[in-house]
Amino acid sequence: MSLLTNDAKGVYVISVTPFHDNGDVDFDSLDRVTDFYLEKGATGITVLGMMGEAPKLTQAEAREIVARVISRAGKTPVVAGVSAPGLAAISELSKAVMDRGAAGVMIAPPGSLRTDEQITTYYSQACAAAGDGVPVVLQDFPLSTGVQISVPLMGRIIEENDQIVMLKHEDWPGLAKISALRDAESKGRRRISILCGNGGVFLPEEMARGADGAMTGFGYPEMMADVVALADAGDMDRAQDIFDAYLPLVRYEQQPGLGLAVRKYALVKRGAIASAALRKPGAGLAPAAIAEVERLIERQTKRLKEIG
Amino acid sequence: MSLLTNDAKGVYVISVTPFHDNGDVDFDSLDRVTDFYLEKGATGITVLGMMGEAPKLTQAEAREIVARVISRAGKTPVVAGVSAPGLAAISELSKAVMDRGAAGVMIAPPGSLRTDEQITTYYSQACAAAGDGVPVVLQDFPLSTGVQISVPLMGRIIEENDQIVMLKHEDWPGLAKISALRDAESKGRRRISILCGNGGVFLPEEMARGADGAMTGFGYPEMMADVVALADAGDMDRAQDIFDAYLPLVRYEQQPGLGLAVRKYALVKRGAIASAALRKPGAGLAPAAIAEVERLIERQTKRLKEIG
């Protein structure tokens, strides 16, 4: 397998972790949803992300999931989230997933970090913990982590840590950060890949600002593949038309805590996984929410037909 | 003037506070934007909200703004935000705005509150501070305040404080909370008005769940008026068609910190205020952002024409 590089682009889908209704990992569905992502245009897959319910897994499960997806995904690169409260756990999991063939690891900062000093120190130590030469994706998701990384600080981290080849960008608001990073690169700083998160809710603008694609989940990953491809081809109007058709559901999936249940509901409906169950303490969708999702999907289908 | 009651409905627009480029309050624009809101379908106006840059105002300015809007709005009810770190300041400002003819006051919980006990105690004290018989709007906005109010706790606060006649609903996710509140009312708890915030980004679903309307801002408040009116009339499909046409811009305006600059930009463009300036420490829109907004407005206009 090949390693992640700073020219990665396209759509790295944040994979769900399918469970049986009893809470066990459903490996058959994991195979199926991996196939599904590839069919829908994924150029990479990211496992053990927050929306992959990583913190709810045992380490043994985590490793098995990574191995299974890598095996199924073939030549498609697989990135594994290895965020943990401590460096030893990061080191252990990083070694495990890289040994199994991962293309790189993703690390979000622990919520206890506050000052610029703490954050830069952390990423130096985390890169060392990930292992010499292991490609690292920096996940910048303040809404979830509580850690805010300013543009100058992001630059400093990139300059100090060659292992960081990619930014999983989900600051909010974050468009200006993409522009600032690309601007610094145009003035000589080394390039990194920027794949955007937040469920794709700003994907057209992010592409126009210089992002390389998306790294996020959504029940209809073909939306992301289409928008990224059209943006790359310069057809922003068509990209936005498609995006707009999906936006009501994208928005609905963006509800913190609830969004993953919506996503899994859509994946079940589409035959990609067997059960929409979240592992505890996650909850499923209430009937009123299901009705809302069904209505949005119906309208989405109709609108997609209208725009052809 | 009349007082706010628990059957209030429609759209209470969260008014911007217009400033001159030098940072002074622009009272002429305040008149103009008040007229604008009324023309676009506002059934009420809320001043001194977070998006009204209330924390950046001196108390003298705050009072003058309330008096000016009340005078301009005629019979339309005006609600004033009176949130403050201390009860004495709440009491002082509440008396001032009620004396000037406000229909009620809005209070968000201070960010230091954590436990259910602290939150209920706070609202009892805050209602007393607001003044005997003064109608209170409870602003439930955890993303901004950090204070989370569960459904049972919300019920307890409503039961303990008759002065609370309205919920400014902007929990996220929050649809289930609306359903739960209405359900409790169907079983006997006194009714409160529920007007929804968050820039209207879930307005169709909120109306379907039993909300009475919206209390939020958006550069195109007619969207909210239309959606609320159509939902009231039972035409949810048409409501959603209109909503969907505006959604790309609604989404763009939802960017924390940045959204108000977008909103003011639109209001200037529409002739409702003279300058898009935010008072410090707020920043304006970068050229790239302006281009994005212009593009979204252009597409929005086109799409609105398509749906007729």
Next chain:
Amino acid sequence: MSLLTNDAKGVYVISVTPFHDNGDVDFDSLDRVTDFYLEKGATGITVLGMMGEAPKLTQAEAREIVARVISRAGKTPVVAGVSAPGLAAISELSKAVMDRGAAGVMIAPPGSLRTDEQITTYYSQACAAAGDGVPVVLQDFPLSTGVQISVPLMGRIIEENDQIVMLKHEDWPGLAKISALRDAESKGRRRISILCGNGGVFLPEEMARGADGAMTGFGYPEMMADVVALADAGDMDRAQDIFDAYLPLVRYEQQPGLGLAVRKYALVKRGAIASAALRKPGAGLAPAAIAEVERLIERQTKRLKEIG
């Protein structure tokens, strides 16, 4: 080995985890410090606590440490911290440590919890995850976790979860909480053991309010053993004399982040462990801090002689 019960009392020392200078766990020192704690009056030992650098350990290390301390401690009960971001990890570690002979497990709430509803639900799920019949210690440490548990909520959790036999009390301020819990018990609620933390900085008052002892660390654990024994014997004046002699150092050890380095420094000085090294990202003591600690220890020794 016997299980932890709700009449546990005395001093459960929060054990440090000794490391070699290169960051490896120093198991010989672990034996030695276990002996040291027992010699100084520990009635129990708690491993894998926050001050045991638990989040910095791999799971394999964590299990080995628990097994080693249990083996060395003989009949002295050993409690193991099993706090983790997810229930599956709690379940896995709890089973492992109970299989190895632990007397119970300790669980602090994850920092994401806010509302009373979320917290009670969490403890029901966490008790189930710990395993049927496994005694659970609830660690109530808001300064570190950010989760605040009010007195009524604590009562509710105790009533709903029979497995919780002990409170590791380190709310701050927290004296009134001890009184309130004991008061509720005098009116019929089942008793739980209350062992106090925070480095013992309020131990005399806590004992007077009805605590059963201490569960915390300090370089001189004999202070805690003496204070608890004297308080039990009703000699509060003598208890306070001894406490006051140690207080300047207790206070110095209470510095967040820095305190553990102080504690390990004292333990090295006293021959209980070989190296004061903290595992990364922990830092050691600067020379100025070492001089301050030495000075405090010297004065402490002198003062203890004065009071006999």
Next chain:
Amino acid sequence: MSLLTNDAKGVYVISVTPFHDNGDVDFDSLDRVTDFYLEKGATGITVLGMMGEAPKLTQAEAREIVARVISRAGKTPVVAGVSAPGLAAISELSKAVMDRGAAGVMIAPPGSLRTDEQITTYYSQACAAAGDGVPVVLQDFPLSTGVQISVPLMGRIIEENDQIVMLKHEDWPGLAKISALRDAESKGRRRISILCGNGGVFLPEEMARGADGAMTGFGYPEMMADVVALADAGDMDRAQDIFDAYLPLVRYEQQPGLGLAVRKYALVKRGAIASAALRKPGAGLAPAAIAEVERLIERQTKRLKEIG
């Protein structure tokens, strides 16, 4: 009156705001406690601090309190806290207190700040808001504000803002920060005054690290005056003896939320104010707490006699 300079030293007592039992400001007691502070060795007085219940005051009350204390304090410099959510309020209050003769203003960062960029920008704007040439005290109190300022960032803020002449130091742990600031000054950075807070709980060590004194409250401010004077005279042993005698009560007063009630209780007992009442939502001391305080005071008196 003279303005605060960067060579200020001694003890600036954080004044309580005395209230009548009904919650009104008690101006007679304010005179009395001002006299009391001066008699006990204050070289300055700071009003409208957090422990002065500043957020609970109306602006009119705040101004009257400042004027009253300045008038009573004669030539003793008076610093006024002007922290507020917005710059306009800071500007307004700063102008008001400087016009009335304050020696300078104190500003803590609002809790919403996170990144180094945000914090430096804030202090530039806040200094401008305070008014041209107005001496500013930077209050660095992360436990309360949630804002962490690293040593490099503090240096940058000092270098960028000449108006900042003093640091109210209450980072925790914070001893290394004092050393680092003094070290940078020895290498050429302009000097600032460092007065320490946190109720004086680290005062001997802070003085030894290079602090200029204390700016905090405690029911027995003569402790701080004695410790600072003895440290200045090089008699650290005697300074520590006196400190240790007061430490059990200092520690007790350090309880967040509760400490101010303890302090006011001591001030009533000593005849400095008429009522220990806190303005709502503050609570008074329970009987058990009063008994604890009385016991600590009794022991403190005895111990002070012993050391002569």
